Amino acid sequence: MAVSLTLHDLNLAALAPEILLMLGICVFLVIEAVTGRTRPMPADRLALATLVLPLGAVLWQYGHGQQYAFGTMYIADELAYLLKLCGIICTASIIVYSRRYAAEHSIRQSDLYVLALFSLLGQMVMISGGNLLVLYLGLELMSLSLYAAIGLRRDWMKGSEAAMKYFVLGALASGFLLYGMSMVYGATGSLGIADIVNRVYSGMASQQVLAFGVVFLVAGLAFKLGAVPFHMWVPDVYQGAPTAATLLVAAGPKLGAFALLFRLLGEATIELAPIWQQMLVILAVLSLAIGNIVAVAQSNLKRMLAYSTISQVGFVLLGVVGVYAGEGFPPSDQAFGAGMFYMISYVLTTLGTFGMIQLIAREGFEAEEISDFAGLARRSPVLAFIMAVMMFSLAGIPPLIGFYAKLAVLKSVVAAGYTWLAVYAVMMSLIGAFYYIRVVKVMFFDKPADEAPLPVDGQARALMMANGAAVLLLGIMPGSLMALCIAAVRSAWNLG
Template identity: 55%
Template structure:
């Protein structure tokens, strides 16, 4: 074990250097040449992808910085999809951000640089093997996102959303930090593997551990946006510029999944019976409140926010199915199902908000469901892409969402909790109403706006590939599911 080995941190080091360089270069660029910042950002993400893919191909688990940082198959996989999520977000949002003055004038290229720094925070979260490192990554990501939500300083709605996000985010960080401090006080270590050993030994006061877990899970629940820590999600999703909403709803969900695995599974698996009960309650409440409240929404971004709450509740079903009566034999299957669900959900969300930004133009947000009326008459292809996305979120075959839901339900049934699986299916049927309502509006209502849809070539290609990928992953889910399973097995074994 080499504690001064920098190789596992090459993606993070490169991203930090590149983001700092892009910030400096952008200072000297005129608005007309802002395209250079965009291309440099995408090139940075491409290099990071190559570095993480090389790590993933090695298939080994490497610790560095005195065990505080770990590079393993799960971290490499999640980082690759995080790069993809940020890259697609920047491609989809370029015209949107330009039309709203987010890429020029006094703001310059801060949108790109803050997106890269939030990604750096997510990467640190994904690879953190120590309470403090995970917390530092979390704060780096959160501070960047707070600034992004408030990027349109003259917009009162965005400023209000940023204030809500900042205040509630600070509260959740306090919960998380307090939980970590209690666990440190009980175990005497910040190292996750050491915490797991001490917890398993049974020599620690169980009451202090359980209190620590309660605060820890509360902080994680906020980052996932699940009930009862969901209050910020609808307001921030609706109030933030759509480009920033996508930065919030995409890659950060993968980082949140990663710290759930790091903290709960790798660090606190001996307390699974305690935190799984909490996750069960949050999953059920999230699916109930998310699906039922979404029905009443007319704003598509707000509807997708409640949809996110319900979808994250469904993802928690995989996390709570890993340990049954103290037996962790089904852990790999359950956690790989949750990982597959998270990845496919993020890919679907990216394309959904991409379509919203496709229809938006200067002075028009296209964020109400009625704005999608007659989309099939204006653009049959993009109406079809949106149809695939809504079917996937509903869980209709042959989309990726169907297989993702099926794999999670199989994990739940493996625990013997048939009632929970049946309940989840019933709530998914309720959720079908508001997803299929968007399809009905696109195909059966007359178009109110007949303005031709103008889009750049890169956005059109990326959105088409993104939509078809959701269909392909539903027809052939095997390869990605196998990668998820292998990465979880190797990570837990390492």
């Protein structure tokens, strides 16, 4: 199959953020190799400077509408702009939060930051993928960076074990995805999302082969999101990895995984929504149950947050479930918009929770047990209040962003006719509220082992306060972000 692209088809302006980020990473590596410890500026500032031009490019693109590169292999639309913007902010926050933690826990900062930047590059490629192979390349670039980041503390056996588990199971999940993509190609004769949509809609695709392909796609996506029964890696990796690497795995990649979910299910196979919708219902039900119930029994905070992640992913899948309301109803942009809003709110709250663990941790002290937060309100009332805001948001208590995110998802589920599923989700959320509130109780009512004031890096403290303020303000005034999410989905679907 011959493919010819004109200079206009290449349209490298659509790839400006990715090109600038790649060039910035190359400059970062050259400076690191040439100057070593005598570099002109600290590694964290150099990494943050690397993000400035890609951020400017995304903001510039936002006002120039939808663009394509390499034909339609690469898509730059409002959905891509919004998720890339969130991804860049997320990576910058991770760099600031992890600066002192990495220095005190034998992690080479420049290695951690360059892996974070490569992970962001993979996310951005995945977010804009308009071709199945481009999506897969972005996924692998992101995943390989995460495997290496988890194992950065080579003298720490738990981290090496977590990296190996993630690598082996990640390779299995990638195989599922690649096999599903190959079946979609076999059924439609194309790897381009636009061509796949047209051929499925026109009845030119083999429905049986396509249905089998969708099963493998959903299995691979469920692993990347951490949904039950493909969740086995989440608790072990979250607990075993250094907290800086845990935050790297828990935050930004979820944005890329949602983009992958949207491109594969919300665009390429949207005509098969009646098939994959039923699979997502099962995944959501299991994730909400296992995630919330098992989290209650955890004493390790990182492991508890891992099971919390599984339950939160269940809510994201509920949002996607609401996209199809039966024969004769068009796909709901409100449902995917609610799922996207929920994922952004989850990432924002995750930055705060794992960032807080890093702020409290010290050399030789990981601060990953719930008991390690005992009496935090006496040592640092501001940090205790912010952590309480994060816990209440994850529990879905108003007026925080987590409450509105859950409400928006439940509305879309009820609108699709799944009232029983909404009731079930509320019941599971009540179970989840217990273990979140337990952390707040420990911080405010338990006696601390050490009552000395808690020294915290000034920039990290300021960022943490901004993080907490965002969780509160976006809960009180969520309309703008929700409108951006719905507009992004409508833009991707070319609904105007």
